[in-house]
Amino acid sequence: MTKMNRQLITDVLGVVAKIPLGKVATYGQIAAIVGRPHDARLVGRIMHNASKYGKYPCHRVVTATGRLVPGWLDQRPMLISEGVPFRDSDHVDIKRCRWQG
DNA sequence: CGCTTGACTCGCC
DNA sequence: GGGCGAGCCAAGC
Numbered sequence: 610m611t612k613m614n615r616q617l618i619t620d621v622l623g624v625v626a627k628i629p630l631g632k633v634a635t636y637g638q639i640a641a642i643v644g645r646p647h648d649a650r651l652v653g654r655i656m657h658n659a660s661k662y663g664k665y666p667c668h669r670v671v672t673a674t675g676r677l678v679p680g681w682l683d684q685r686p687m688l689i690s691e692g693v694p695f696r697d698s699d700h701v702d703i704k705r706c707r708w709q710g
Numbered sequence: 711c712g713c714t715t716g717a718c719t720c721g722c723c
Numbered sequence: 724g725g726g727c728g729a730g731c732c733a734a735g736c
Contacts (some may be wrong), residue, residue: 614733636718649718651732660735670717678717710718 617643618662621655625709631692633701635673642665642710649673659674669693675703 620643628634636649636656645651652670656678659667668687671677677684677699689695694702 630712637720640718645732647719647731648733649731650716651718653717654733655717659717672717673719676717681717684717 617645617651618655620644621652621667622659622662625656625665625667626661627669627710628666628708631706633669633671633675633688633693633703633706634710635671637671637673637705638708638710669704669708673700673703675700677701682704 614635621639624639624642625634635645636652640652642651643652650693655662656667659665668678668681668684669691675696677688685695685698688701693706696702
């Protein structure tokens with residue numbers, strides 16, 4: 610793990626930690642905030658290992674279409690309990706709950 | 711050390 | 724709205 614990678618991780622997690630309750634952010638949005646608009650995938654990877662880097666509300670991060678993380682069944686109830694509006698069982702109403710950083 | 715995979719996104723049809 | 728392909732970067736094997 611190089612220094613630059615750690616910096617990226619630190620920035621990404623820092624942004625994730627700032628997502629307010631009841632709101633969600635997209636991978637691309639976070640990637641753009643940390644200065645890497647084309648690295649949404651990396652944000653996803655960081656989220657996947659986020660628990661190992663520390664405790665962050667990574668459940669508030671969804672794809673650009675509002676889709677939840679495939680395979681992570683706990684994400685939906687967690688978001689619902691925070692008041693995030695849902696479009697269907699696998700998608701949040703991204704248009705209404707998208708975080709305006 | 712190289713190839714594959716993935717919690718992505720965007721343009722096009 | 725949904726399917727396809729290309730671009731991007733790091734972690735795993």
